[in-house]
Amino acid sequence: MSRRAGSADLPLHGGRVPAWLGQRMTKLGTVITQAIILHYGRDEFLRRLAHPFWFQSFGAVMGMDWHSSGITTSVLGALKRGLTPLSAELGLHVCGGRGRHSRATPDELLAVGNRTSLDGSALARTSRMIAKVDSAAVQDGFDLYLHGFIVADDGRWVVVQQGMNDGTRLARRYHWLSEDLKSFVEAPHAAIDGRNQGRIVNLTDRRAAASRIGQLDLLRDLGPDGIVREAAALTPAPPAPATAQPELPHLVMPDRHEVRPGDVILRRLHGALAAAAEAGPRDFAELLMVPGVGARTVHSLAMVAELVHGAPCRFDDPARFSLAHxxxxxxxxxxPVLVYDRTIQVMKSAVAAASLGNDEKLDAIRRLDAQARRLEQTAGGPSLDAFIAGERRRSHDYGGRSVFGHEPPPAERTSRTERAGG
Structure with a gap:
């Protein structure tokens, strides 16, 4: 039993994740996964991955470009690197990836079957079937190039795969979940992420059942050559009236780099900032026994905590999670590399303690999320532009880094700007 869970449309971006960020994404992605499993179990983690808005927020909080197609590759890569050494402990196996790694998915699933009690051959067939559905049964102009298959020891799984359209420079991400899927060829998706590209051929739509049956009848009765002859004589017929069916979560990200006020629900940002200020960084640091934890780190922790504990409706503004790191x-x-590292350190400390039966630290992070939600109803704070400007002013102090290099001190940055302008 499985179903498609939703989808996303994303600007198609090239480039690579630098090693200094990729290593941190692996650590943060792993510890967030562990926290979700400790609190809610493996099934809930799979449901999160199948939700396109949560998945995008997950990548954004890890410092990846908040709107781009690269989030899919980088998140799956981080999870594969981080969770593979823990597969026996967590009962999760991450297979596939981009390009040649996607083509190796069936072999990886067979290997998982050999290490566990799972039917690796059946999982490999499922992987191939899902790839066929999104490449052939759904003809929307996107050619698949990425296929990630995450399976649990009990046989439940989630698939995240992505296609590209070179003509429009867009990518589309498809999400599948093994929970409640009744058919691979009738409305199977848990989600599809993407921008409207006009009319497409979607043979998985419930309304296409007659078409699927008719195609099989034609192939049996006429053969390929007969179908070609008959097709040449056809004239377009008026479309049948559409019947309502449930809409899947569909995320559309803009083709621009800057985060704008319309991308962020500001009261949620203000709630996290207020919770960070009121959490008492000194007491919080003493509880977690991690030096250097100030309000800025607690703010990032509040957003990480929301990823762990938030309901699906909390992730309709994934750009907000880029304001963590x-x-x-x-x-x-x-x-902000220094803040990022402290966030990882705090989460690792909390998860390690909880794994040994001491939930106090992990519960502190859960309470931080609850406090942020309470405060967002009344808290005020800076505008989005003012918040971002403040982060950039303090970037050097936070160990700011990007693909362009380390952020210089403010005076040096001003001097560079003046020389460029002069």
Missing amino acids: GGKDRQPFPV
Whole structure:
């Protein structure tokens, strides 16, 4: 039983994730996964991955470009690197990836079957079937180039795959979930992310059942050559009236780098900032026994905590999560490496303690999220532009870094700007 869970349309971007960021993404992605599993179990983590808005927020909080197609590749890569050494402990196996790695997915699933009690051959067939559905049954102009298959020891799984359209410079991400899927060829998707590209051929739509049956009948009765002859004589017929069916979550990201006020629900940002200020950084640091944890780190922790504990409706503004650790392309601001490292350190400390039966530290992070939600109803704060400007002013102090290099001190940055202008 599985279903498609949703989808996303994303600007198609090239480039690579620098090693200094990729290593941190692996650590943060791993510890967030562990926290979700400790609190809610593996099934809930798979559901999160199948939700396109949560998935985009997950990548944004890790410092990846908040709006781009690269989030899919980098998130799956980070999870594969981070969770593979923990597969026996967590009961999760991350297979596939981009390009040649996607083509190796069936072999990886067979290997998983050999290490566990799972039917690797059946999983490999499922992987191939899902790839066929999104490449052939759904003809929307996107050619698949990425296929990630995450399977649990009990056989439940999620698939995230992505196609590209070179003509429009867009990517489309498709999400599948093994929970409640009744058919691979009738409305199977949990989600599809993407921008409207006009009329497409979607043979997985429930309304296409007659078409699927008719195609099989034609192939049996006429053969390929007969179908070609008959097709040449056809004239377009008026479309049948559409019947309503449930809409899947569909994320559309803009083709621009800067984060704008319309991308962020400001009251949620203000709630996180207020919670960070009121959490008492000194007491919070003493509880977690991590030096250097100030209000700025607690703000990032509040956004990480929301990823762990938030309901699906909390992720309809994924750009907001880029305000935790910035972005590798310096948008909305350079990655504050020192803050990022402390966030990882705090989360690792909390997860390690919880794994040994001491939930106090992990519960503190959960309470931080609850406090942010309470305060967002009444808290005020800076405008988005003012918040981003402040982050950029303090970027050097936070160890700011991007693909363009380390952020210089403010005086040096001003001097460079004046020389460029002169």
